[in-house]
Amino acid sequence: MAPAQAGYAPDLSAFLKSLKVQSLEKSIENLISLFKRRQIKNSRPCAIATAHLLRQVVAKSKWSDLGKLLERIQQVGQRLMEAQPREMVVGNIVRRVLGMIREEAKEDRNEEFSDSGSNSQKASPRREPSDLSLSKAGAVPPIGTFSPLRFESNIGPDAAFESSSNDDVFGKSTRPPLMTSHASYAVLNGVPVQQSMFNLLSTNSSPSSTPVAASPVGKSAPSSAAISHRISTATLDLKAEIMNGIEEIIDELLQVDEQIAAYAQEHIHSNEIILTHSSSGSVQKFLLKAAEKRKFTVIVAESYPNDHEATHAAVTGKTSQDEKNADEMSVGTFMKPLAAAGITVVLMTDATIFAIMSRVNKVILATHAVIANGGLIAAAGARIIARAAKVHKTPVIVVSGIYKLSPDYPFEFESLIEYGDPGSVIGYDDGPLVDKLEVDNPLFDYVPPDLVDLYITNLGAHAPSYLYRIVADHYKPEDINFHKPELQF
Amino acid sequence: MPASDPPSAAEPAESKVGQEPSNAKDTPKDAAKEAPKLSGAELKKQAKAEKAARRAQALADKPSGGTASPGQPSPISKGGEGAKGAKTQQKRTPATNVETRNLPVRGASQSTPLPQIPAKEDKTVEFFRHLYKPRRTTLTGAAKEVHPAVQALGLQMSSYTICGSCARLVATLQAFKRVIESYTTPPGNTLTRHLTSHVLSPQIEYLASCRPLSISMGNAIRWLKLEISKVDIYLPDAEAKKGLCEAIDVFIRERVTFADAVIAKSTASKIKDGDVILTYAKSSLVQKAIVQAFEEGKKFRVIVVDSRPLHEGKHLARSLAELGIEVKYCLINGLSHNIKDATKVLLGAHAMMSNGRLFSRVGTALVAMEANGADKPVIVLCETIKFTERVALDSIVHNEIAPADELVIPGGNLAAWRDVKKLQLCNPMYDVTPAEYLQMIVTESGNVPPTSVPVLHRLGNENQ
Numbered sequence: 001m002a003p004a005q006a007g008y009a010p011d012l013s014a015f016l017k018s019l020k021v022q023s024l025e026k027s028i029e030n031l032i033s034l035f036k037r038r039q040i041k042n043s044r045p046c047a048i049a050t051a052h053l054l055r056q057v058v059a060k061s062k063w064s065d066l067g068k069l070l071e072r073i074q075q076v077g078q079r080l081m082e083a084q085p086r087e088m089v090v091g092n093i094v095r096r097v098l099g100m101i102r103e104e105a106k107e108d109r110n111e112e113f114s115d116s117g118s119n120s121q122k123a124s125p126r127r128e129p130s131d132l133s134l135s136k137a138g139a140v141p142p143i144g145t146f147s148p149l150r151f152e153s154n155i156g157p158d159a160a161f162e163s164s165s166n167d168d169v170f171g172k173s174t175r176p177p178l179m180t181s182h183a184s185y186a187v188l189n190g191v192p193v194q195q196s197m198f199n200l201l202s203t204n205s206s207p208s209s210t211p212v213a214a215s216p217v218g219k220s221a222p223s224s225a226a227i228s229h230r231i232s233t234a235t236l237d238l239k240a241e242i243m244n245g246i247e248e249i250i251d252e253l254l255q256v257d258e259q260i261a262a263y264a265q266e267h268i269h270s271n272e273i274i275l276t277h278s279s280s281g282s283v284q285k286f287l288l289k290a291a292e293k294r295k296f297t298v299i300v301a302e303s304y305p306n307d308h309e310a311t312h313a314a315v316t317g318k319t320s321q322d323e324k325n326a327d328e329m330s331v332g333t334f335m336k337p338l339a340a341a342g343i344t345v346v347l348m349t350d351a352t353i354f355a356i357m358s359r360v361n362k363v364i365l366a367t368h369a370v371i372a373n374g375g376l377i378a379a380a381g382a383r384i385i386a387r388a389a390k391v392h393k394t395p396v397i398v399v400s401g402i403y404k405l406s407p408d409y410p411f412e413f414e415s416l417i418e419y420g421d422p423g424s425v426i427g428y429d430d431g432p433l434v435d436k437l438e439v440d441n442p443l444f445d446y447v448p449p450d451l452v453d454l455y456i457t458n459l460g461a462h463a464p465s466y467l468y469r470i471v472a473d474h475y476k477p478e479d480i481n482f483h484k485p486e487l488q489f
Numbered sequence: 490m491p492a493s494d495p496p497s498a499a500e501p502a503e504s505k506v507g508q509e510p511s512n513a514k515d516t517p518k519d520a521a522k523e524a525p526k527l528s529g530a531e532l533k534k535q536a537k538a539e540k541a542a543r544r545a546q547a548l549a550d551k552p553s554g555g556t557a558s559p560g561q562p563s564p565i566s567k568g569g570e571g572a573k574g575a576k577t578q579q580k581r582t583p584a585t586n587v588e589t590r591n592l593p594v595r596g597a598s599q600s601t602p603l604p605q606i607p608a609k610e611d612k613t614v615e616f617f618r619h620l621y622k623p624r625r626t627t628l629t630g631a632a633k634e635v636h637p638a639v640q641a642l643g644l645q646m647s648s649y650t651i652c653g654s655c656a657r658l659v660a661t662l663q664a665f666k667r668v669i670e671s672y673t674t675p676p677g678n679t680l681t682r683h684l685t686s687h688v689l690s691p692q693i694e695y696l697a698s699c700r701p702l703s704i705s706m707g708n709a710i711r712w713l714k715l716e717i718s719k720v721d722i723y724l725p726d727a728e729a730k731k732g733l734c735e736a737i738d739v740f741i742r743e744r745v746t747f748a749d750a751v752i753a754k755s756t757a758s759k760i761k762d763g764d765v766i767l768t769y770a771k772s773s774l775v776q777k778a779i780v781q782a783f784e785e786g787k788k789f790r791v792i793v794v795d796s797r798p799l800h801e802g803k804h805l806a807r808s809l810a811e812l813g814i815e816v817k818y819c820l821i822n823g824l825s826h827n828i829k830d831a832t833k834v835l836l837g838a839h840a841m842m843s844n845g846r847l848f849s850r851v852g853t854a855l856v857a858m859e860a861n862g863a864d865k866p867v868i869v870l871c872e873t874i875k876f877t878e879r880v881a882l883d884s885i886v887h888n889e890i891a892p893a894d895e896l897v898i899p900g901g902n903l904a905a906w907r908d909v910k911k912l913q914l915c916n917p918m919y920d921v922t923p924a925e926y927l928q929m930i931v932t933e934s935g936n937v938p939p940t941s942v943p944v945l946h947r948l949g950n951e952n953q
Contacts, residue, residue: 302797304822309901312902315906316902316903316905317909337909339910339912343911344615344911345913346913346915347913347914348914348917349797349851349896350796350820351797351851351920352851352917353855354854354855354858354922355885355888355920356884359885379822380826381821381822384858387825387858387862417826425820426803433810436807436810436816437810437818438815438816438817438818439817439819440818440826441819441823442823445825
């Protein structure tokens with residue numbers, strides 16, 4: 001493996017530092033071994049590491065067209081996912097990056113066609129999405145009242161295929177050829193006067209549909225060679241945009257807890273008794289946010305053999321190693337213990353959950369990964385908590401960033417469960433006993449969707465049955481099984 | 490009759506109240522003397538103040554008292570094993586009397602601890618607050634009437650050396666046998682009238698202060714009191730004592746020893762080849778049943794689920810594994826994974842409530858719930874001595890709260906939890922399992938559904 005940074009054990013921050021100095025291949029190898037050795041674990045660090053690495057891949061590897069880049073990222077992604085298949089966020093991030101690149105590619109192509117090769121003068125990247133979506137909209141009767149973003153998310157699956165077929169459609173669609181030369185004007189300058197002038201000329205009354213009119217006339221079936229040629233000239237721009245896109249994903253990862261916490265006060269009222277499990281930054285921030293306005297009681301189940309130390313540290317306010325890393329990662333994530341915020345915190349063992357559930361108003365769970373059926377993978381013990389809550393008709397709220405939402409739909413849930421060190425259940429110092437017993441220490445539980453009442457993500461609160469829709473919004477169907485070519489059509 | 494047997498720990502011997510005022514007098518007297526003599530006895534006053542200070546110092550340095558805030562009022566607010574004894578004494582006001590009686594010197598400095606009172610935070614959990622009882626862990630302050638056998642037993646109970654409803658019941662009755670053996674009726678009294686109120690009561694009180702009495706102990710003590718009251722007042726002491734001791738032996742044999750054997754046999758007959766038995770924590774009855782089935786040559790596996798802080802299941806797993814039974818051990822976090830493999834769930838009981846609910850080690854309800862969710866039969870093994878006419882709907886109204894410090898892992902992050910404001914630890918011992926999770930209760934008088942608990946209980950009482 002790549003040489004670890006001298007002085008401390010390799011972890012997320014060490015990896016991020018090494019990323020700048022190491023060669024790409026070394027960094028990939030480094031991350032794979034960190035995953036394998038569980039030196040980077042838990043959803044968020046994994047997601048952040050993956051996103052940073054992919055950014056390096058985009059920046060450092062040589063690629064001439066987007067197809068090559070996609071292939072390269074798929075390759076790297078596949079290796080990372082194989083290194084730690086149970087950290088599902090790795091796959092999620094890779095898929096999101098892939099989807100983002102495809103998106104850019106599509107825009108780029110449209111841009112391409114509309115302004116006939118004048119890439120260097122492209123308008124600001126912010127403008128493009130709307131142009132793109134409206135260009136799609138143009139195929140339909142005049143609209144313009146549609147929110148472009150909303151519409152874009154409904155755009156069909158296969159980017160390449162679809163765009164070419166759309167081209168055909170546009171080609172046949174009764175646009176007068178004389179528009180071509182003016183189209184670039186509209187995009188470049190974006191001067192309202194000009195736009196309105198085009199409207200006069202255009203058969204379409206919607207002002208924003210002008211670029212469409214300009215589209216593909218004359219080159220309804222562009223050859224791939226032509227595309228690659230254009231793209232190669234555009235590589236620099238594209239690269240910057242893709243890097244930007246990845247930066248946005250990283251930003252989202254850093255801010256997700258705050259975004260989720262913003263919903264806290266809608267869900268917690270005064271004098272509630274809230275049960276939570278294990279220690280999670282998301283849940284803690286969520287509760288802290290609610291504590292700014294309200295006083296309530298939090299019961300923490302300690303999640304004994306695996307996370308109890310972190311839980312104890314969290315309730316007593318000692319920062320553990322992980323949290324320190326989190327601090328380095330994002331500014332201002334200093335976490336004060338809940339008790340210091342004026343909340344009464346009661347620490348109890350996992351076994352007491354049923355006994356106290358009759359007094360609990362809400363259960364708030366953190367999660368490791370959320371799967372598309374609305375179920376979740378969470379720290380072991382979460383399932384009995386959720387079930388006990390169900391028995392007592394106590395609502396169960398799951399707090400999770402969108403990045404944990406995985407498009408995977410495993411039909412056999414046992415495969416998602418990771419088993420931990422049995423030494424934390426029965427110490428190896430108890431030799432004779434260890435020899436005779438079979439000891440079992442699962443790290444995760446699968447919680448089926450019917451035990452969950454509500455998901456709170458950075459996009460808001462959703463019913464478990466709605467999650468599949470959010471999956472569809474965030475991942476492109478062609479990326480979902482990219483690591484399993486046999487499942488792709 | 491429940492009022493009679495578990496004497497509330499907070500009403501200890503009234504006889505020693507006399508001591509307290511005499512000590513308490515000291516301080517006011519000093520104050521009274523000094524106040525008027527402003528002019529004359531300056532020196533004398535100073536000397537006195539010094540003396541008082543020295544006395545206070547001496548008290549503070551006493552090993553059992555510890556340096557920390559003697560006399561703070563909130564229960565369970567102090568850590569450390571050494572301090573616990575002192576805590577017990579100072580916690581409840583009446584208990585202070587017990588303390589001062591033995592060491593009258595201490596009463597003198599009641600004024601010193603006062604200033605520290607407001608500093609301490611109540612570390613008890615609000616909705617369990619009615620359940621907190623200080624637990625005695627040392628002999629200091631025990632009433633002098635307490636028999637040595639009972640004294641030892643009390644300590645064993647509070648340290649969980651003797652643990653488990655039936656074990657405690659048997660040990661208590663054995664100790665009471667010793668008490669009865671060493672008893673002589675004072676002149677002018679009869680055994681029937683004197684033994685229960687003057688000899689047995691302090692013992693029971695002491696045991697309850699070590700750890701709250703189990704429900705089966707309550708049942709047995711009630712029975713013993715009834716037995717004593719039935720003794721003919723003209724019977725000579727020796728014969729009466731002999732009769733009582735025999736009755737205790739018979740009781741133990743019938744209600745516990747034989748009952749256990751019957752239950753073990755009947756449960757073993759339910760274990761079939763290829764079964765996977767899941768059990769939670771440790772019940773001596775479940776252990777007996779499993780061992781019996783194993784000795785009958787059945788081939789089956791056992792899954793032992795366990796939890797913090799007592800890890801009782803580990804002992805069960807160990808003893809079963811040593812016999813050669815195939816045992817899997819996991820903590821409660823692995824419960825939902827292992828319940829799928831199980832074919833039967835065997836549970837021990839602390840008590841069976843009259844509404845058919847099972848009162849047992851905390852965590853049992855979770856196991857029964859998961860078993861119910863996975864459609865596995867839940868079988869409870871329980872002697873009828875553990876049946877009670879009490880009812881319970883949740884685990885909060887009636888429970889036992891163990892000292893929170895048992896949750897602290899040495900060297901872990903919790904070590905200083907008492908310093909963290911608004912942080913509380915809670916360590917209840919039992920929970921209540923709803924009756925609908927239980928398919929069968931195996932008792933020595935047959936296998937019954939949970940709805941039949943009150944019927945069996947009544948039949949048992951009518952027989953007495």
